[in-house]
Amino acid sequence: MKFLLVLCVVSAGLLGGCATAELRGSGDLGVVIEREAGSVLIVNTTRIAVLSRITELGDLSHASVVFSRDQRYAYVFGRDGGLSKIDLLQDKLEKRIVQAGNSIGGAISQDGRWIAVSNYTPGGVKIFAADTLEQIADIPASYGEGLLSKVVGLADASDQRFVFSLFDADQIWVANLHNPQAPQIQKFSQIGKQPYDALLTPDGRYYLAGLFGETGLAKLDLWQPEAGVNRVLPDYGAHEEKLPVYKMPHLQGWTASGDWLFVPAVGQHEVLVIDKHTWQLLKRIPVAGQPVFVTARPDGRQVWVNFALPDNQLVQVIDVKDLSVSKTLQPGKAVLHMEFSPRGETVWLAIRDDNRVAVYDTETLSEIGQLPADKPSGIFFSARANQLGL
Amino acid sequence: MKFLLVLCVVSAGLLGGCATAELRGSGDLGVVIEREAGSVLIVNTTRIAVLSRITELGDLSHASVVFSRDQRYAYVFGRDGGLSKIDLLQDKLEKRIVQAGNSIGGAISQDGRWIAVSNYTPGGVKIFAADTLEQIADIPASYGEGLLSKVVGLADASDQRFVFSLFDADQIWVANLHNPQAPQIQKFSQIGKQPYDALLTPDGRYYLAGLFGETGLAKLDLWQPEAGVNRVLPDYGAHEEKLPVYKMPHLQGWTASGDWLFVPAVGQHEVLVIDKHTWQLLKRIPVAGQPVFVTARPDGRQVWVNFALPDNQLVQVIDVKDLSVSKTLQPGKAVLHMEFSPRGETVWLAIRDDNRVAVYDTETLSEIGQLPADKPSGIFFSARANQLGL
Numbered sequence: 001m002k003f004l005l006v007l008c009v010v011s012a013g014l015l016g017g018c019a020t021a022e023l024r025g026s027g028d029l030g031v032v033i034e035r036e037a038g039s040v041l042i043v044n045t046t047r048i049a050v051l052s053r054i055t056e057l058g059d060l061s062h063a064s065v066v067f068s069r070d071q072r073y074a075y076v077f078g079r080d081g082g083l084s085k086i087d088l089l090q091d092k093l094e095k096r097i098v099q100a101g102n103s104i105g106g107a108i109s110q111d112g113r114w115i116a117v118s119n120y121t122p123g124g125v126k127i128f129a130a131d132t133l134e135q136i137a138d139i140p141a142s143y144g145e146g147l148l149s150k151v152v153g154l155a156d157a158s159d160q161r162f163v164f165s166l167f168d169a170d171q172i173w174v175a176n177l178h179n180p181q182a183p184q185i186q187k188f189s190q191i192g193k194q195p196y197d198a199l200l201t202p203d204g205r206y207y208l209a210g211l212f213g214e215t216g217l218a219k220l221d222l223w224q225p226e227a228g229v230n231r232v233l234p235d236y237g238a239h240e241e242k243l244p245v246y247k248m249p250h251l252q253g254w255t256a257s258g259d260w261l262f263v264p265a266v267g268q269h270e271v272l273v274i275d276k277h278t279w280q281l282l283k284r285i286p287v288a289g290q291p292v293f294v295t296a297r298p299d300g301r302q303v304w305v306n307f308a309l310p311d312n313q314l315v316q317v318i319d320v321k322d323l324s325v326s327k328t329l330q331p332g333k334a335v336l337h338m339e340f341s342p343r344g345e346t347v348w349l350a351i352r353d354d355n356r357v358a359v360y361d362t363e364t365l366s367e368i369g370q371l372p373a374d375k376p377s378g379i380f381f382s383a384r385a386n387q388l389g390l
Numbered sequence: 391m392k393f394l395l396v397l398c399v400v401s402a403g404l405l406g407g408c409a410t411a412e413l414r415g416s417g418d419l420g421v422v423i424e425r426e427a428g429s430v431l432i433v434n435t436t437r438i439a440v441l442s443r444i445t446e447l448g449d450l451s452h453a454s455v456v457f458s459r460d461q462r463y464a465y466v467f468g469r470d471g472g473l474s475k476i477d478l479l480q481d482k483l484e485k486r487i488v489q490a491g492n493s494i495g496g497a498i499s500q501d502g503r504w505i506a507v508s509n510y511t512p513g514g515v516k517i518f519a520a521d522t523l524e525q526i527a528d529i530p531a532s533y534g535e536g537l538l539s540k541v542v543g544l545a546d547a548s549d550q551r552f553v554f555s556l557f558d559a560d561q562i563w564v565a566n567l568h569n570p571q572a573p574q575i576q577k578f579s580q581i582g583k584q585p586y587d588a589l590l591t592p593d594g595r596y597y598l599a600g601l602f603g604e605t606g607l608a609k610l611d612l613w614q615p616e617a618g619v620n621r622v623l624p625d626y627g628a629h630e631e632k633l634p635v636y637k638m639p640h641l642q643g644w645t646a647s648g649d650w651l652f653v654p655a656v657g658q659h660e661v662l663v664i665d666k667h668t669w670q671l672l673k674r675i676p677v678a679g680q681p682v683f684v685t686a687r688p689d690g691r692q693v694w695v696n697f698a699l700p701d702n703q704l705v706q707v708i709d710v711k712d713l714s715v716s717k718t719l720q721p722g723k724a725v726l727h728m729e730f731s732p733r734g735e736t737v738w739l740a741i742r743d744d745n746r747v748a749v750y751d752t753e754t755l756s757e758i759g760q761l762p763a764d765k766p767s768g769i770f771f772s773a774r775a776n777q778l779g780l
Contacts, residue, residue, distance in 0.1 A: 023462075023479055023480070024460075024462075025416040025458065025460030025461045025462030025463075025478075025479065026415040026416045026417055026460070026461065027416055027417065027457070027458075027459060027460045027461030027462070027772065027775050027776070028459050028460040028461075028502075029460075044460075045459075046459050046460060046502065067417070068415065068417075069417060069418050069435075069436050070414075070415030070416070070417045070418040070419075070434075070436060071415045071416065071417030071418075071461070072413075072414075072415030072417070073415075088415075089413055089415065090413070110733045110734070110735045111733075111735050112418075112436065158687075158689045158691065158733075158734060158735075158753075159735075159753045160735070160753070203647075203648060203689055203690045204688075204689035204690075204691075205648075205689070205690070205691070223691060223711050224711070257593075258593060258595075259649075259667070277649070297548075298594075298778070299548045299593055299594035299595070299778060300593045300594075300595070301548065301594075301595075301613060321613050321614070342775070342776035342777075343500045343501075343548075343776060343777070343778050344500070344548060344778075345500045345501045345548075345549075345550070363548075363549045363550075382417065383776045385417050385732070386417070386732035386733060386773045386776060387732075387733070388688070388689060388733050388734075
C-alpha cells in the first residue's frame with residue numbers, strides 16, 4: 001500500500017487535471033546549480049537523493065539562490081538577469097522573468113515578501129514581489145552626471161532593509177522597504193575605491209565591503225549607521241608576495257566562529273583570522289592554495305576551505321580550537337562550493353569536473369554518499385530561509 | 391478555481407479513502423501548546439493563522455517540542471511521559487506513546503534519527519526512532535546502590551551526542567549515539583549539588599547546569615570534555631535580598647548575543663549580563679519583576695524578558711546596544727512564553743489568561759496580530775529543526 005498526494009484543479013465542483021506529488025516537508029531540501037546546462041537539481045539532504053531536475057534556467061554562471069519564508073520556493077538569480085521561481089514541492093518552474101541584462105545576485109527581505117536583485121546593466125537594484133515576481137520598485141544606482149553604477153554585495157538586513165555597494169561610485173546604500181513602492185535610501189559616499197563584494201556578519205550587525213581599488217575593508221555598523229562607514233583591516237588585499245590572483249575570493253565566503261572571522265587572503269596561501277572585537281589580524285593560517293570559500297560548520301568547531309586553480313582538487317579542514325589545519329582532503333576534480341546541513345553533521349561538496357556532489361560526515365571527515373550532477377557549481381539548502389544576510 | 395492536494399491510499403491500483411490537504415511548505419509552521427486542554431494548535435507564521443487543533447495529547451504541563459529534520463513532524467513531550475508525533479502537513483496525530491511515568495523534556499539527535507526523552511520516573515533517558523517511535527535504547531540514570539536519579543537538562547549536541555544532568559546524583563552524562571542500541575556514556579561526577587536544569591550555548595560548545603543545592607553553575611566544554619566540569623559564576627543563585635522565588639527560571643531561557651549571555655537572576659528583579667570570555671558578571675540590568683525567559687531576537691539586537699507572578703502581565707525589551715531596558719509592554723494577562731520568527735521580524739507571545747497569542751513587530755514594538763488559543767503556555771516554531779541544543 002502506498003500513499004500519494006494528488007494535486008487537483010477544482011473548478012465548479014469538478015475535479016480535473018490531477019497531478020501526483022509525494023507529501024514532502026521542505027526543511028531538508030536543497031538546490032544544486034548545474035552551471036553549464038542551465039539547470040538545477042532539487043535534492044533531499046536526509047536521504048541524500050536527487051528528487052528532480054529543473055531545466056532552461058538560462059545562464060547560471062555565478063548563480064545564487066534564496067528561499068521563500070515557508071521554504072516551498074527557491075529563487076534562482078542568473079548572470080543573464082534571469083530570476084526563476086522554483087516550486088520545491090511540485091518539482092517545477094513556477095515562473096521565470098528576465099529582469100535585467102547582467103545581474104550579480106539577489107536577496108529576500110526579512111519578512112519574505114520582497115525579492116531584491118542587484119544588477120550591473122542597467123546598474124541598480126530592482127524589487128519584486130516574492131509571490132508573483134511582479135516588479136514593485138526600481139532603484140537606479142545613480143551618481144555623477146546621469147551615470148549608473150554596477151551594484152554588488154547585496155544583503156538583506158533586519159528591519160526590512162537591503163544593503164548594497166556601488167562599484168563605480170564608491171558608495172554603500174541602505175534601502176528601507178517599509179514602503180516597498182518607494183524605498184527610502186540612506187547613502188554613504190567615499191567609502192573606499194571600487195567596492196567589489198560585501199558580506200553581512202552572521203548576526204546581521206556589520207556590513208563589510210571589500211575594495212578593489214585599494215586595500216582594507218569598508219565597515220558599516222547597522223546598529224548605528226549614524227556613525228558612518230569606517231575602514232578596517234588596512235592591509236587586507238595588499239599583495240606582499242605579488243602572487244597572481246587566480247580568483248578574487250568571495251566575501252560571502254567569509255565566516256564567523258565565536259570571536260573570530262575567518263577570511264580568505266587575496267592571492268596568498270593563507271586564511272586570515274580576525275578578532276571581531278578589535279578588527280585586528282590575530283593569525284595567518286597557512287593553507288594549501290589560494291582560498292576561495294572559507295565556511296564554518298554551524299557549531300563553529302570546524303572551518304572548511306576550498307581553493308582556486310591549480311589547487312581546486314583539495315579541501316582543508318581547520319580545527320577552530322587550535323586555529324590550524326587538521327585535515328587535508330582530496331574530494332575530486334574542481335571543488336567549487338561547500339554547503340553544510342543546518343545542524344552541521346554533513347557537508348556537501350560540488351565537484352564540477354567529476355560531475356558529482358559528494359557528501360562528507362564532518363565528524364569522521366569521510367565521504368558517506370554522492371550524487372551525480374552535471375558540472376555542479378553551487379549548493380544551497382532551504383535552511384537559508386531562516387538566516388539574514390545571505 | 392482552486393488547487394487542492396488530495397491524499398489517496400493506492401492499493402492494488404485502486405484509489406480509495408482520499409483526504410484533502412493544502413500544499414504546504416513547512417518552513418513557516420509552528421505549534422502552540424494549550425496546556426489545560428491537552429491540545430496543540432498548528433499555526434502558520436506568515437499568514438498569522440491557526441491551521442488546525444490536535445487534541446488528546448495528555449498532560450501538557452511543562453510540555454516542550456522538537457521538530458523532525460524535514461520539518462514535517464513535531465514531537466511533543468508531555469509531563470505524563472507522553473511522546474506525541476504530529477504531522478504538520480496533514481494536521482493529524484501520527485502516533486502517541488506513553489514512555490514513562492513522569493517526564494521533563496526531550497531532544498532530537500543532530501541527524502534527526504533519534505528522539506531522546508529525559509524522565510523523572512523511572513529516572514533515566516530513553517531513546518526512540520524518530521520515524522516509528524520504537525524504543526531503541528534505555529539509559530537508566532543509575533547511581534549508588536540501585537538508585538535511579540531524576541534526569542534534567544537534556545540537550546542534543548554535535549557529533550550525535552546527548553548531554554544531560556542527574557539531579558540526585560550530582561552528575562553530568564554525555565551519551566554518544568553512534569551505535570544507538572548501545573550508547574556510549576561519559577560520566578562526570580561531583581559536578582555540584584542537585585543540577586536542576588541546563589542549557590547548551592547556541593554555538594553548541596558549552597553545557598551549563600544550574601545547581602539547586604548550592605550557588606554557581608557547572609560548565610562542561612564539549613570541545614574538550616577531557617578538561618572536566620568547572621564551576622563558573624560562583625554567586626549565581628545566591629539570594630542576597632532573600633526575595634521569595636516565585637518560579638525557578640528556566641536555564642533554556644538563557645540567551646546569547648554577541649559576547650554576552652543574558653541570564654535571569656534567581657529571585658531578583660534583574661537580568662544578569664555575563665561576559666562569555668571570562669564568565670564574569672558584566673552588568674545587572676534592573677527589570678520589572680522576577681524574569682523567567684530572557685530571549686534574544688535572532689540578530690541579537692534585542693532581548694525580550696517575561697516575568698513570574700505578580701508581574702506576568704509585563705514584557706520588557708532590552709536594547710543590547712545600550713544594555714538597558716528600552717520599552718515596557720503590557721501585552722495581556724499572564725505572558726508565559728515568547729518565540730521569535732526565524733529572522734526576527736516578529737515575536738509571538740503566549741498570553742494564557744487572555745486566551746490568545748499576540749504577534750508583535752519587533753521594530754515598532756507594537757501588536758500586529760493575534761490568534762485565539764485556549765490558555766496557551768508555549769510556542770515552538772519549525773525553524774528549531776535547524777538548531778542544536780534546543
